[in-house]
Amino acid sequence: MSNPDAERTFIAVKPDGVQRGLISNILSRFEQRGFKLVGIKLVTPTENLLKQHYAEHVEKSFFPKMLSYMMSGPILATVWEGKDVVKQGRAILGATNPLNSAPGTIRGDLAIDMGRNVVHGSDSVESAEREINLWFKKEELIDWKLNQLAWIYE
Numbered sequence: 001m002s003n004p005d006a007e008r009t010f011i012a013v014k015p016d017g018v019q020r021g022l023i024s025n026i027l028s029r030f031e032q033r034g035f036k037l038v039g040i041k042l043v044t045p046t047e048n049l050l051k052q053h054y055a056e057h058v059e060k061s062f063f064p065k066m067l068s069y070m071m072s073g074p075i076l077a078t079v080w081e082g083k084d085v086v087k088q089g090r091a092i093l094g095a096t097n098p099l100n101s102a103p104g105t106i107r108g109d110l111a112i113d114m115g116r117n118v119v120h121g122s123d124s125v126e127s128a129e130r131e132i133n134l135w136f137k138k139e140e141l142i143d144w145k146l147n148q149l150a151w152i153y154e
């Protein structure tokens with residue numbers, strides 16, 4: 001069996017997803033796929049946290065609008081573990097612009113506008129590590145054994 005604990009990703013349900021009651025729909029896709037939830041909490045992010053999280057976008061023209069969207073309500077922050085979970089997570093989310101997201105993906109099923117695209121997911125193993133450290137304290141991540149492992153991994 002491959003080592004499914006090898007990779008982690010940061011997945012967040014943005015304020016629109018929380019307000020629209022989409023939390024369980026979004027979480028169930030990761031859960032049912034076979035990924036293991038190791039961290040979860042509701043967060044009202046500060047401007048400082050979001051500026052660090054989106055450091056690469058701070059100078060972009062869309063940033064002020066995106067900042068107020070991301071600060072408009074609580075965000076559900078989660079960490080998932082599993083084989084290739086970063087890449088798989090991005091595939092489960094769909095493209096940044098829902099117009100380009102295939103049906104079957106979260107954004108392809110549940111979103112229309114890029115500025116209300118419901119979810120965030122880390123785009124690389126390195127950004128996942130950075131984002132997890134930003135949003136979670138070490139003790140908030142739970143180490144536990146998923147008993148179905150042998151039914152999910154070869």
Ligand code: UDP
Pocket residue numbers: 057062066095096114115116117119120121123
């Ligand atoms: N965004 C936006 N307008 C743009 C580009 C991005 O509102 O022109 C928002 C959108 O919500 C997106 C987020 O900024 O999810 C971060 O953009 P990124 O390119 O990192 O996409 P993601 O990694 O979220 O797919």
